[in-house]
Amino acid sequence: MTDVKMPLGTDGQTPRIPKSVFITGANGFIGRALFNRYKALGAQVRGMDLCADREHDIVAGDLTQPQHWAEHAKGCELFINTAAVVSLAARWQRYREVSVQGVRHCLDVAIAGGAERFVQISSIAALGWQYPELADETCDVVIGEQYRYGVAKGASEHVVLASHAAGEIDCTIVRPGDVYGPGSRAWLIEPLKMAKAGILMLPKGGTGIFTPVYIDDLLDGIMLAAGLDQARGHIFHLSSASPTTCMTFFSNHWRWGGRSGAPLRLPLFLAVALTQFVWRVNQLLKINSEITPDTMYMFSRTGDISIAKAQRMLGYQPKVSLTEGLRRSEEWLRASGQIT
Template identity: 30%
Template sequence: MNLENKTLLITGIGGFIGLRAAEIALSRGMKVRGLQRSQEKAKAAQKLGAEVIVGSITDPVAAAKACQGVDIVLHAAAIVKEGGSPKDFYEVNVGGTLNMAKAAKNAGANTFVYLSSVMVYGFNFPNGVAEEGPLCGENNPYCQTKIESEKELLKLNAPPDFGIIIIRPGDVYGPGSTSWVVRPLQLMRERVFALANGGRGVMNHVYVDNLIEGIFLAIEKEAYGEVFNLTDGQETSWKEYFTRLAKIGDVPAPIISLPAGVLKFIAWLRCCGQSVVGQNPDTLPQSVNWVTRPYAYSIAKARSQLGYEPKIDLEEGMRRTREWLQKTDLLKAGSTAKTL
């Protein structure tokens, strides 16, 4: 499929991944529309030249309006956090996803790309785990709803009229990333950051531009009914990643390390304290599970079937992220990270 002049709808267009996907798509000659719940976030995409409809992915009327005249849907909107109400996760991550897919199909779109996550494999998976799994919900609402969404979406796959593509990104970082750039740097500045188990876990990072390149390759190849892991293909310890991050953020490198169990308890105490004073907890105890995953995911399938080859390595990705940090005020004392 030739992407030039195609109309792409991005849900969650004002978020970290959605905004960069819009920017790259526009640069490639695509027409871009967005569906975004927040009016404030919608403005950022509008400034790029995208048409944005303000509404929720769970609203059938908003979904139908957003999908009219669209060729491709990139569904990036979701609740993305370490824990919370299973009901809320299911309503948005499963219900909202199916609502968008059905609206896209009814409107005549022929491609629906679902941004899932490598977290469908859970926290304890085999080294080099491939798309076949095993999958594991870990009794975690984020992991569980990503698995459920994939399962239900694939039932709608009916090419050539309507094709489903599922992308499982690794740990997406880069300019605008809250989870892997802003939030850890803020904790480092507050002197409340510690490595879990010495930082020995493996970060399966993927620079945001590499991820979007992989997504567009899958669309161009019309890889309908397929699932792809996408990472940078590098095995980087969390200690190395956070040390590099501290350097570009001009904060002291993390040297304190605590056992994962102790770190979870401290995070729980911090959450309790923040809740008492009316603040939203910035780090949940479950967050520790994300940084103790021991192995790498395989991207062999994406390489062989899509010709995917990550062009931006960690060194270059950090350089670009540093340039962004120097232009933003997100790390000034007293600033508050927002979920993107």
């Protein structure tokens, strides 16, 4: 990575580059991108993930057993938690252990290790799938039996804000939109697999709102949120300047998968019933799959999110258009042999 620069804040200020950063989920899509960006800026970067990467100073561990990796985080100025259950198919207990209790473990490790700032990577899923147009950070988070991933994200935010309110450590929460780009499992690799198999289905005729944000733009936003004083104690939405529909976005995967026409479109009630059956069968057969009712709810979102707060307070400005982001994504998929 060459010529890497910090993004500029609202008043043209440059966020301070931390001397040292610790990242959980450091081998993941967002975690590795952050790792590389901070390292290119000259920071000392360490991390934790399920699998170790000694070459990059990443130790093995998970959020439920912090005693195995806490020592590795000592002395880092900035602690960024990207680790979570990145799935719409997990059980309630798994979400609670990792995405809620595990976040409290991260806070404890960060505080004990002397970190000055804690950044939690949440998700707009915390808002649920039925929210008003241009929903901002004051909207309520989702609760209930459905959409477990979003409920867990909202609960994780409560843990972080409680720590900040108690004066334990300065915290900031980032809610990314639908993060895509080279290496994205959620929005490139998995939907492409479904498209190739002919099982990529879109509820509500594909009219559900999709809020894409290219990975490079997200990194800019996170660095502004992590490095500017005015971001302390706040939640920020980070997405593109304008949304699209699920049909527009996923038609690309359908084409990349060598299929003509468009993905299968179903009424929401039928899509939920069908995926409920498939999900239960997959559980019995111990098959990992993201074909779940919660995926159908996610593909049925009713509104866009507002990034006005991040623009106003941080100077956040997404630069990569959807057309350009998809072009780069397709180029990566071809280079990695996933499409021909």
